[in-house]
Amino acid sequence: xxxPRVLLDPTGEMEVAGRQRLARPASLDGLTIGIMDIAKSRGxxxxxxxxxxxxxxxxxxxxxxxxxxxxxxxxALRQRISTEVDVLIEGLSD
Amino acid sequence: xxxxxxxxxxxxxxxxxxxxxxxxxxxxxxxxTSTVTVFSQDDPGFPSAVGGVVDDRHLEASxxxxxxxxxxxxxxxxxxxxxRVLGWHRGEWEALAGMSGLGAxxxxxxPGCGSLSVEPGTVEELAVRFGGVTFAARRVEVADxxxxxxxxxxxxxxxxxxxxxxxxxxxxxxxxxxIRDAREIVGLVPPNLAPCSVExxxxxxxxxxxxxxxxxxxxxxxxxxxDDAFCMHGVLATTMYVGPIVIVNGPIRHRIGMNxxxxxxxxxxxxxxxxxRALQLVIRNVGGGKPGGVDRATLGNPGKHTFCFAEDEDDTxxxxxxxxxGVLSGTSAVTxxxxxxxxxxxxQLSRTPESLAKTFAACLGAVQHPKKFLGADAFVVMAPxxxxxxxxxxxxKARTKAAIEAELRIPARDVLExxxxxxxxxxxxxxxxxxxxxxxxxxxxxxxxxxxxxxxAILAGWAxxxxxxxxxxxKEIKS
Numbered sequence: 169x170x171x172p173r174v175l176l177d178p179t180g181e182m183e184v185a186g187r188q189r190l191a192r193p194a195s196l197d198g199l200t201i202g203i204m205d206i207a208k209s210r211g212x213x214x215x216x217x218x219x220x221x222x223x224x225x226x227x228x229x230x231x232x233x234x235x236x237x238x239x240x241x242x243x244a245l246r247q248r249i250s251t252e253v254d255v256l257i258e259g260l261s262d
Numbered sequence: 263x264x265x266x267x268x269x270x271x272x273x274x275x276x277x278x279x280x281x282x283x284x285x286x287x288x289x290x291x292x293x294x295t296s297t298v299t300v301f302s303q304d305d306p307g308f309p310s311a312v313g314g315v316v317d318d319r320h321l322e323a324s325x326x327x328x329x330x331x332x333x334x335x336x337x338x339x340x341x342x343x344x345x346r347v348l349g350w351h352r353g354e355w356e357a358l359a360g361m362s363g364l365g366a367x368x369x370x371x372x373p374g375c376g377s378l379s380v381e382p383g384t385v386e387e388l389a390v391r392f393g394g395v396t397f398a399a400r401r402v403e404v405a406d407x408x409x410x411x412x413x414x415x416x417x418x419x420x421x422x423x424x425x426x427x428x429x430x431x432x433x434x435x436x437x438x439x440x441i442r443d444a445r446e447i448v449g450l451v452p453p454n455l456a457p458c459s460v461e462x463x464x465x466x467x468x469x470x471x472x473x474x475x476x477x478x479x480x481x482x483x484x485x486x487x488x489d490d491a492f493c494m495h496g497v498l499a500t501t502m503y504v505g506p507i508v509i510v511n512g513p514i515r516h517r518i519g520m521n522x523x524x525x526x527x528x529x530x531x532x533x534x535x536x537x538x539r540a541l542q543l544v545i546r547n548v549g550g551g552k553p554g555g556v557d558r559a560t561l562g563n564p565g566k567h568t569f570c571f572a573e574d575e576d577d578t579x580x581x582x583x584x585x586x587x588g589v590l591s592g593t594s595a596v597t598x599x600x601x602x603x604x605x606x607x608x609x610q611l612s613r614t615p616e617s618l619a620k621t622f623a624a625c626l627g628a629v630q631h632p633k634k635f636l637g638a639d640a641f642v643v644m645a646p647x648x649x650x651x652x653x654x655x656x657x658x659k660a661r662t663k664a665a666i667e668a669e670l671r672i673p674a675r676d677v678l679e680x681x682x683x684x685x686x687x688x689x690x691x692x693x694x695x696x697x698x699x700x701x702x703x704x705x706x707x708x709x710x711x712x713x714x715x716x717x718x719a720i721l722a723g724w725a726x727x728x729x730x731x732x733x734x735x736x737k738e739i740k741s
Contacts, residue, residue, distance in 0.1 A: 170390050173410065176428045177400040178419055178465040178547040180456025238496030238731040 190217035193255065196227055204241075205233040211259045218257065266327070269335040270359060273318070273329045276308040278375035281333050284350050285309045287365040288333075294361060303378045305331065312399030322422065325388040326377035331374040335359070349374035386435040395434050398445060398461055404714025414469070419547055421539065421567055425469035428589045436464040439474030441741055448481060449488035451549030452495035453556040458484065459550045463540070466547055470540035470568075475518050476533055479596060480540045482739040483508045483570075486598040487541065493600075493732040497724060498551045503563040503602035504732075507641070508538050508570035509708060511584035514739055520572035524712035527571055527604060527719065529645065538570030563602040572711040574646070580659040582706050587736040594739040599641055599706075600732040604719035605629075609648070616653040618648060619662065622718070623669030627699060629722045633677040633687035635697040639704040639723035639734070642666075645711035648718045659707055671701035701728050 172180055184216045193199060200224055203215050215231075222229050249256060272288060274281040288309040291298045299316060302308050303324055306317035318324055327336065330348070335343040337358050347354040351371040356364050379388055389395050404413045410427040414420055426432065437444050437460070444461040451458045460481065467480050487494045487506050497504055510520055529535065546549045553559065554618035559566075575582045584595035607625045612618040622642060630638050652662050674695045679687040688697065699705075704727060711718070724732050 170387060170427050170430055171403075172427070172431075173404040173406070174430060175402045175410070175414070176397055176405060176430060176433050176465050177402050177460075178453055178462065178469060178543065180451065180548045180550060181400055182454055182456050182550075228508075236726070236730045238493050238500070238726045240495060247268070258544060 179192075196255070200228045200230060200252065202230050202249055202256040204249065204256055204258040205231070206259055207234050207237040208259060209250055211241035215257075215259065264681045265341055266299050266336075266338050266445050267297065269295065269299065270338065270676075271299050271301070271327065271338055272333060273301045273303065273324055273327065273377070274309065274333045275303035275375070275378060276305040277349045277737040280331050280350050280372040280374050281308075283372060284333060284365060287350070287355070288369070290364060291359060291361070295359075299394065303583055305536040306523060318616055321379045321384070321388055322392050324377055325392050329377040330380050332375055332377050334377075355695060357449075359360075362725055364648070386438070387431050390430045390434050397428075397430065397433065398459060399465060405406060416500075417545075418552075419469065421542060425543075426471055428465045432468045433461070433465050434535055436468050436472065436474050437461065437475055439464075439477035442481070448484050451484075451488065451544060452551065453498060454550040456548050458488075458552065460546050463544055466575075467536075467540040470543050471532065471536040472540050473518070473532070476537050476540075478739050478741055479518065479533075479537050481509060482737045483537065483541045483598060483724060484544050484554065486596055486735045486737040487545070489735045489737070491733050492531040492598060492735045493726075494545070495556075496726065497600045498545060498722065498730055499556050499558055500726070501558050501560045503559060503561055504600045505563065505566040505602065507571060507599045507601045508541060509564060509583055509597045510537075510570065510572040510594070511575065511582045511589070511597070512739070513592065514594035515572040522574040522710045526710040526712075527544075534572070535568055536571050538565075538568030540569065541570075541585065542566060565602055571710055574711070576710075577649070577653065579653055580707070580709065581647070582738055583706065586659070587734075589736060589738055595736050596604060596739060597734055597736040599639070599721065599734045600724040600727070601639075601641060601721040603721040604643070605716040605722060607642070607648075607720060608713035608716070610716045613651065615652050615657045615662065615665070618651050619665040620669050622666045626666065626705070626720060627670060629699070630719065630725060631686055633681070635672070635677065635688055635699050636701055637725045637727065639700060641706045641708060641723070642719040643711065643719040643721060644707055644709050645715055645718045646709070646713050649709055663707055667698065667700065667705060672697055672699075678727075704728065706734070
């Protein structure tokens with residue numbers, strides 16, 4: 169008999185790459201703040217207000233949007249954001 | 263096992279009346295020539311009075327010699343088999359042995375018995391032990407005193423119900439259900455976008471309780487949900503109830519014994535129950551999609567354990583779903599739909615198609631919310647007694663669908679936000695428009711259910727149905 173106690177792993181067996189979070193900036197002064205709209209209904213209302221508040225305080229804000237909330241953000245968009253802003257505010261969902 | 267030496271090779275077992283009958287013949291051969299190798303499958307003391315019987319209770323020689331019947335007599339020359347006789351046939355034995363006068367007094371022939379190496383379950387066991395079968399998946403050893411099923415829970419492999427431990431033999435047996443290479447990559451499974459091989463699908467199919475003949479259906483279902491148009495990542499991640507619903511068409515429904523009749527959407531049929539479950543286990547285990555992780559469903563639905571059924575194709579007036587979606591008639595296919603449910607359609611009084619179409623429309627109007635339009639798709643599962651009303655009136659599927667959709671057109675002003683004292687509804691900007699409940703192609707009709715009962719069902723779809731989210735995907739089932 170083969171050993172019935174040896175099982176085959178049903179998982180993806182992926183090594184999850186451990187990534188260190190970037191250090192939280194001590195201050196937002198001089199930084200560019202990204203705001204990412206994931207295209208969830210009425211998310212823009214909240215994010216517009218945030219944009220307004222941040223801009224009034226003199227921060228530089230850049231806006232981004234996903235084409236649809238149902239899919240992950242396109243790679244090109246993610247790469248663009250990573251090169252254009254220092255911090256990002258992203259609504260996750262409901 | 264070393265290759266048998268040149269000469270005669272004889273494989274037998276005591277638990278075979280023919281082998282016992284010809285025991286004197288085996289002795290005759292053993293005494294007359296030094297080049298007879300006898301393998302005994304169940305008792306190294308059999309045949310008696312024959313020296314050097316090789317103990318083959320582990321069946322390695324029987325497997326490697328591809329023995330199906332005992333006794334089997336084989337002639338080996340130059341390391342290669344040149345002749346074989348199954349069972350006892352005096353003339354053939356004498357010819358192969360190059361001897362005469364074998365088994366004087368015995369009947370001229372007797373059929374043999376089945377070899378122990380081909381007993382049910384043994385073939386795959388031997389293939390794994392001796393046949394060079396390899397697996398790409400990591401091996402996980404369960405501790406000596408640990409319960410295997412509990413261990414699978416501990417590893418996080420279960421959907422909450424007990425699973426069948428995926429042993430090497432079970433997975434090998436499952437892989438016999440397809441001609442596809444176990445290493446073939448079926449696709450990338452979200453959310454981790456993990457490459458998923460046929461072998462990984464087979465492992466999860468074992469755990470779900472599938473039979474090998476279901477594997478092609480599971481593979482097609484996996485391929486269907488991994489089609490970008492289905493948007494499996496979003497279907498998994500959404501806070502809505504949805505999960506993949508699998509609908510099977512074509513001759514494979516018969517071959518694997520699926521249910522499209524009584525209780526078609528319920529419990530009790532192994533194929534229906536385990537195919538849908540295997541698909542969900544692939545998402546969970548290969549893709550890493552787990553509730554509370556990327557699966558953010560507020561409530562989910564019981565169909566996220568399994569939701570799979572076959573369509574009733576016994577009546578040919580309404581084309582099956584697969585044919586409607588471009589698959590050749592007579593070809594097996596799966597269609598996946600991001601949905602949940604069911605919501606009942608109870609109408610015991612309508613006897614005209616016009617009345618019944620209005621009933622379906624009225625019930626479909628409640629999908630998501632009576633005041634929400636153009637969001638979710640829906641599948642109607644029409645029971646035979648409702649279907650009869652349309653069929654007897656000569657209504658095609660297209661006509662029936664059109665009649666239902668016509669009833670679902672409504673002036674937007676009646677369903678705007680705030681109308682009827684309900685905040686929910688369509689945006690005020692739509693005032694003045696006429697709305698349809700479903701996007702073009704968003705309403706589908708399939709048939710299933712027991713012969714009695716004027717009870718159909720609606721399976722509602724994701725609020726993000728359509729191009730921006732998920733559309734139903736159909737895939738042919740390959741072998």
